[in-house]
Amino acid sequence: MTSAAMFDLTGKVALVTGASSGLGARFAEILSDNGAAVVLVARRADRLAGIKARIEQAGGRAVAVEADVRDRAAMRAAFDAAEKAFGTVTILINNAGVAHAGRAVELAEEEWRRILSTDLDAVFYWSQEAARRMLAAGTSGAIVNIASVLGLGVDKGVVAYATAKAGVIQLTKALAVELAFKGIRVNSIAPGWIVTELNRDYLESEKGKALTREIPIGRFGQERDLDGPLLLLVSDAGRFVTGATIVADGGQSVALRG
DSSP: OOHHHHTOOTTOEEEEESTTSHHHHHHHHHHHHTTOEEEEEESOHHHHHHHHHHHHHTTOOEEEEEOOTTOHHHHHHHHHHHHHHTSSOOEEEEOOOOOOOSOGGGOOHHHHHHHHIIIIIHHHHHHHHHHHHHHHHTOOEEEEEEOOGGGTSOOTTOHHHHHHHHHHHHHHHHHHHHHGGGTEEEEEEEEOSBOOTTTHHHHTSHHHHGGGGGOTTSSOBOGGGGHHHHHHHHSGGGTTOOSOEEEESTTHHHHHHO
16 A cells, blocks of 8 residues: 555545634645545634635635534534535544643632633543444544643643643543444544744744753644644554554653653
């Protein structure tokens, strides 16, 4: 089998949450470039329309669905829209997430719930819905959860985010064990610092640039640095990989652990 055939996603239907910008938009376009029909899910309908247009102009197929990942009725509607347009979702990318900064003793209950419900609860519910529909359709598939190196080791000021991402990594393992026998693989990617439109200004500031001293490879990640891990986990190239977390952080977490 050639490498092109190994990573070919023709006939697959991929749903990407948080697809209106940053990594989510990149994931959607890479999946489309490799043959998948793509369902774009996010809250910002105007941004989704732009991503959809870009994919279609490149010769891909996409539909956009406005939804908050915490809304389970909207979740079911998103899967229904995917099935109406392309068929059963066989690739789910749980990318949507929110972050925070602040001391644990000052964290409000509402903020704790906002982070956990978006970054952990939604990952479970969307995975559950995708798996149920794959099982009902009798098809195999792949679920990829976007975790973080902060799910492996913590820093100050991110207690809710780090807790949620650690939960995502453990959830990935638990789902993998339960679903593997049905041909549904579940894996996660744990990125380090990746430059996106949301953090570009900070990372390009003098304070931000100083963080590269903690990264053995000597630079922040670019969005395209996750293309390889993503394609491995959703394609036949990774057909024997499940329950795994691929760390993509330029060696940062290894250096910290020693």
